[in-house]
Amino acid sequence: MATEEKIARFREIAAAAKGTSGSLIPVMHEAQELFGCLDYEVEKLVAQEMEVPLADVYGVATFYSKFHLEAKGEYQINVCLGTACYVKGAEMILEKIEDMLKIKVGHTTSDGKFSLEATRCIGACGLAPVMTVNDEVHGQLTVDKAERIIKRYMSETGRK
Template sequence: MSAKNVPAFNGTKEQEAKLMEIINKHKGTNGALIPVLHEAQEVYGYLPIEVQTMIAEGLDVSLAEVYGVVTFYAQFSLYPKGQYRIAVCLGTACYVKGSGDILDKIKERLGIEVGECTPDGKFSIDATRCIGACGLAPVLTVNDEVYGRLTVDDVDGILDKYMN
């Protein structure tokens, strides 16, 4: 998935210091790379190539190895996410109850595709795997807020809440 408008990397010195702390904490333990990536993504919000390079050097593994792992797992993102991260569950229970139509409606309203971020950096859309709230299907989340038992007509109201 390609994303439009990827901003230039602008990590701060504080973030870099935190990253070094994380690397040193895990360095030398078996299987350190994935825990380091998880924590690094918490610091930066995503894992651009600049961050991957620092991790590769810090853990003494090749950049190819780091990039290979980052792109293998869905949790790791090469691109920044929006201020409001919309995630529509496409698990079976939600799909059967029409979450595909809800996703279409959001894409149409925001004018972006899954994996992309609006040009103002406000919204990004992800299609997620089952989040386990099948009892509330169909479900979407905006950051940590969960909206369940949805219909297509609810979409505008939810997006309006975050528009201003």
């Protein structure tokens, strides 16, 4: 969708939501979904359309970890660091992926392909340790298994 279309679409979303009290957060979810992140231009748009101060939008955006101010990589890798995963060595998996992608947790590779996050429990503790790549959940990980999975994605993107 072109930016103009996205903006028009967002205006519709905001207009429909504005009358409902407490709709700022749902609208911000939609904005992030539509634009990929909540950067200055997007938050300005949210503030304008929802008629709330920009500082409030930003305050909310920086409170909740699901909101991000910058675009994420094409593949968002989330390594679960919930208790069940942690006691089963999730940190080692995280370190391995950091090493593979040459980025630290919380960052995106320079080619914009991968973002790496440590996430709180995703509730798949029975399969600990787990990670997600975009919407796909990978469970019962070992360092080797995680490495294979990431390698697969890397080859998909033609990345070495």
